[in-house]
Amino acid sequence: YAPQPNSSPTQVVQSSHVNQHNILDGGQLLKWVDTCACLSAERLAGYPCVTVSVDDLYFENEVKLGEILNLRSQVNRAFTTSMEVGVRVSCECLSTGKSLPVCDAFITFVAIDASGAKVKLPPFKCETAEEKTCFALANERRKVRISHAKTVKQLLADYELSPLLNVYPTNKPHQPLLTPLTDRVESVELVLPPHANHHGNTFGGQIMAWMENVASISAGRLCQGIASLRSVDMVYFRGPSTVGDRIVLASIVNNSFQTSLEVGVRVEAYRYEGGKIGTRRHINSAFLTFDVPPGAGEIPHFIPEPQDGMRRQKEAAARRKIRLDRRFI
Numbered sequence: 001y002a003p004q005p006n007s008s009p010t011q012v013v014q015s016s017h018v019n020q021h022n023i024l025d026g027g028q029l030l031k032w033v034d035t036c037a038c039l040s041a042e043r044l045a046g047y048p049c050v051t052v053s054v055d056d057l058y059f060e061n062e063v064k065l066g067e068i069l070n071l072r073s074q075v076n077r078a079f080t081t082s083m084e085v086g087v088r089v090s091c092e093c094l095s096t097g098k099s100l101p102v103c104d105a106f107i108t109f110v111a112i113d114a115s116g117a118k119v120k121l122p123p124f125k126c127e128t129a130e131e132k133t134c135f136a137l138a139n140e141r142r143k144v145r146i147s148h149a150k151t152v153k154q155l156l157a158d159y160e161l162s163p164l165l166n167v168y169p170t171n172k173p174h175q176p177l178l179t180p181l182t183d184r185v186e187s188v189e190l191v192l193p194p195h196a197n198h199h200g201n202t203f204g205g206q207i208m209a210w211m212e213n214v215a216s217i218s219a220g221r222l223c224q225g226i227a228s229l230r231s232v233d234m235v236y237f238r239g240p241s242t243v244g245d246r247i248v249l250a251s252i253v254n255n256s257f258q259t260s261l262e263v264g265v266r267v268e269a270y271r272y273e274g275g276k277i278g279t280r281r282h283i284n285s286a287f288l289t290f291d292v293p294p295g296a297g298e299i300p301h302f303i304p305e306p307q308d309g310m311r312r313q314k315e316a317a318a319r320r321k322i323r324l325d326r327r328f329i
């Protein structure tokens with residue numbers, strides 16, 4: 001079988017893709033990354049593929065209006081019904097000719113047939129030394145992502161016991177408080193055909209773009225400006241949503257730090273069945289970290305609500321530590 005199917009779309013960042021500061025919208029970037037990866041996945045599988053998970057994403061550089069975004073994806077390894085696709089994103093400034101890294105993404109896809117059943121993937125062969133390294137690393141990352149939920153739970157429990165983490169890294173405690181609940185955003189989106197793939201499944205990238213939208217509003221309200229997306233923790237797509245579904249996205253600030261803040265987003269889907277609102281299905285959840293805009297000053301400290309709010313604040317502090325530790329591994 002042909003090794004390393006590639007996809008390398010190139011996009012010009014236009015005014016419809018940027019925010020008020022002419023910086024590429026994080027949600028748009030997530031859509032392009034998912035679609036680019038899906039092209040490689042489907043090329044290997046020969047079947048439509050759905051996104052199962054997206055590993056932690058860290059955005060190294062902002063992309064500006066008029067710059068060129070280069071995306072390059074390849075299948076690193078096929079397992080049984082799932083495969084890992086790596087995407088490398090860089091941006092190119094036309095006037096200087098310089099190219100800067102934007103992010104590396106690892107996305108897992110499962111191939112499905114017309115009845116929605118998982119398909120066994122063809123054998124995957126790699127030839128060059130680089131392909132063999134990607135192949136080996138993909139297996140290590142797979143172990144990490146399969147056990148991700150359990151690992152994070154364990155780390156949070158360990159941090160809970162750590163006396164150091166009882167001092168949660170928040171901003172100065174005597175700053176003006178955020179009015180309770182202003183950081184909460186709930187938005188409902190209707191899944192239309194342009195949001196979905198050929199199966200009618202909502203694109204994973206589209207869901208992530210909607211998530212980034214509500215999260216950026218929560219973040220922006222807290223820091224009173226346009227916050228820029230810095231990272232997205234691993235996202236697992238628990239179940240599908242399809243054309244006609246209503247997608248409910250709820251976001252809330254979990255904790256604020258010196259120059260960044262973490263927002264949690266929960267996504268649910270429902271549809272009308274027999275004249276009634278059907279059951280809400282939990283599609284996925286994610287934690288997004290935003291940087292405070294330059295010149296915005298200090299982030300106001302916010303006091304979490306008792307119990308649940310305090311739990312979320314504490315967990316966000318622990319996740320921040322995990323993220324920072326990982327960057328230095």
Ligand SMILES: CCCC(=O)SCCNC(=O)CCNC(=O)[C@H](O)C(C)(C)COP(=O)(O)OP(=O)(O)OC[C@H]1O[C@@H](n2cnc3c(N)ncnc32)[C@H](O)[C@@H]1OP(=O)(O)O
Pocket residue numbers: 034035038049050051052053079080081082083108110118145146197201202203204205236237238239240241
């Ligand atoms: C750009 C176009 C593509 C899209 O955006 S599609 C839209 C977004 N995605 C979706 O709607 C998918 C929603 N999820 C689903 O429908 C189901 O979870 C899905 C993918 C059918 C799998 O369902 P199940 O049968 O319950 O899954 P399973 O436990 O048998 O696992 C199937 C394969 O996935 C793997 N897997 C499970 N959890 C994972 C994780 N956290 N990260 C990475 N891989 C994971 C699992 O190991 C298995 O792979 P393999 O068969 O061992 O190769």
